[in-house]
Structure formats: structure tokens, C-alpha cells
């Protein structure tokens with residue numbers, strides 16, 4: 001299986017669909033090998049444009065959704081970014097690839113400790129130099145990551161019932177937050193901008209389906225197991 005050729009083909013398709021629009025996002029997609037972020041037995045599906053299971057009932061998002069969110073976030077080299085929902089570490093690697101060009105940094109928080117460990121290992125295997133530009137945390141990211149705030153950009157890769165208040169607080173004036181908001185089954189990707197005066201403006205982007213954000217400012221655990 002020629003992963004590099006498949007990666008180039010996927011990037012070509014995502015560009016043709018207008019999903020990848022910027023040079024920075026294109027370069028990041030070409031540089032980060034998605035096959036390192038999916039379980040061994042699913043590697044042959046790494047360049048199918050679909051989410052894949054990564055264990056613990058969680059998923060690595062579909063490449064088009066990673067591209068849409070990264071473009072909407074308008075990541076610039078040098079940005080300080082918070083990601084909520086590390087999962088496989090793939091989105092964190094994409095973000096770090098772009099922001100590290102300007103000496104920026106990615107803080108990423110995951111609720112499931114075993115996934116944090118695996119994400120670190122995935123990045124160590126794929127592009128170890130990126131580890132200098134990523135700080136990993138395990139905990140409830142619906143509360144943000146106060147000790148490293150404020151952030152230029154915040155990306156939430158799990159579905160929230162509403163925009164968590166702490167994330168709005170931890171966003172810099174002039175900053176941007178991208179988050180799926182809705183029910184546990186379907187959401188709308190919301191783009192939140194905080195202007196220099198601290199005023200918030202929200203725009204709806206595309207419909208999407210994410211696993212739930214579970215935590216104090218997300219869904220509560222007990223909401224999940226009612227079937």
C-alpha cells in the first residue's frame with residue numbers, strides 16, 4: 001500500500017471539493033501521515049474520507065472535517081491553540097505543524113488517559129519533532145485549561161450541548177473558537193469570534209456528527225447510559 005500516494009490523492013480531492021483552501025492546511029495534510037494515528041488493523045482505511053474507531057468508543061474524525069475545522073479556525077503560524085478532545089492526536093499534529101512555523105504552541109486535553117498516552121506515542125512515531133510544540137493534558141476539557149490560558153484559538157472536537165462558558169473566558173480578544181453544538185446525535189459547527197472589545201459573535205458553519213463532550217460544561221456521564 002502506497003500511503004504517500006493515497007495521501008496526495010486525498011489532498012487533491014479535498015482541494016477540488018473546496019474543503020482545503022489554504023497553503024498551510026494543504027502542507028500540513030501532506031506532511032502528517034494519518035496511517036500512524038489509526039489502529040494497526042485499520043491502516044488500509046487511513047485515506048478513506050471517513051471517521052475511524054480508535055478504541056474506548058471514540059473516533060478519529062474524517063479528514064474533510066479536520067480540514068473544515070482547521071480552515072475555519074484560521075490557524076496562523078505563532079498561534080497559541082487549545083484543542084479539547086485529543087483522541088488520536090492527528091488534529092493536534094495538524095495544528096502544531098502550522099503554528100510551529102511561527103514558534104506557536106498547541107495545548108491539547110483528553111478525558112481518557114489511555115488515549116492521551118497513545119496520542120503522544122502516535123506523534124512520536126509519525127513526526128517526533130512536533131512534540132516540542134504540543135503540551136498534552138488529561139482531564140475535563142469542557143473547563144478549558146486555565147493554567148495555560150488565554151488562547152488565540154480554541155478547537156473542540158467533541159459535541160457540546162452549548163458553548164462552555166470557561167472556553168469563552170479563556171479565548172483572547174480577537175480570538176476564534178470552533179465547536180460542534182447540538183444534540184448527542186447531530187450538531188452544527190459553530191464559529192465563535194471574540195472581538196477586541198470582548199464581544200462575542202457566533203456563525204453557523206456546516207452540520208456534523210461528533211462523539212459527545214462529557215464533563216462539567218458538556219454532557220454529564222449519566223446522560224449517556226440511559227438506554
Ligand code: SAM
Nearest residue numbers: 060085087088090091110111141157213214215
Ligand atoms: N481530535 C481527535 C483526533 O484528531 O483524533 C478526535 C477527537 S474524538 C472525535 C473526541 C474526543 O474527545 C474523544 O477522544 C473523547 O474521549 C474526548 N472527550 C470527550 N469529552 C471530553 C472532555 N470533557 N475533555 C476532554 N476530552 C473529551
